[in-house]
Amino acid sequence: METSAPIALFILLLLSIETAAARSGLYYTRTRGTCTPRYWSNRVEEWPRMVPQTSTVRKVFGSGVSDRYRLDLTLLESTARNEEDNAFGRLVKQASAALLNSYARQGFPYSPWQVKTMVIESLVSEEAAANLAQRLFIVNRDCN
Template identity: 65%
Template structure:
């Protein structure tokens, strides 16, 4: 598990640092509500939830490593970010 105050850049790596605020915490990322029109905001929100689910929910379809890797890969474009955010969202909702 990761501490609540961990930053997105520390957890997801330097590529995430380039897209998001250096001090954006996982808690702030999970609580975002600007993800309707912003593919990258949706990606970080859903990736954060998926990461936490990967640690906490047995049988979650993604490992922590996969969540981190897929977020980094999805940062190449808005289309890729929106697609991956949707896939994470579906997995996150399926475990509710």
């Protein structure tokens, strides 16, 4: 009977180590979500100097966006938008995050120039805006 107590303690020790190892990956190594519009709108990280939070969408993406967005709409406001039923609203939200990522994330698949060009080209129709918004949603979501 005396030998069963150390064996039981050993088994409990192994179980606790296994449980802690399984949890540590979930709580401490998860890095997804650091490129999403929500991440940038929460101001967790300093924004790139090239695009301050107070920059207007018009100034960053060009005067061509004036027909679709308020003249005073800032990048910070655009990352916090909640217009899931509006293709142009989704576009400005995802494009603003993609632009920030292009400056701040090494290895992001698009350069700032490419993001800006794609946005201007997609303003021609709701379908083009929706397609680009979806593409940018995917790269923003998958970026680290």
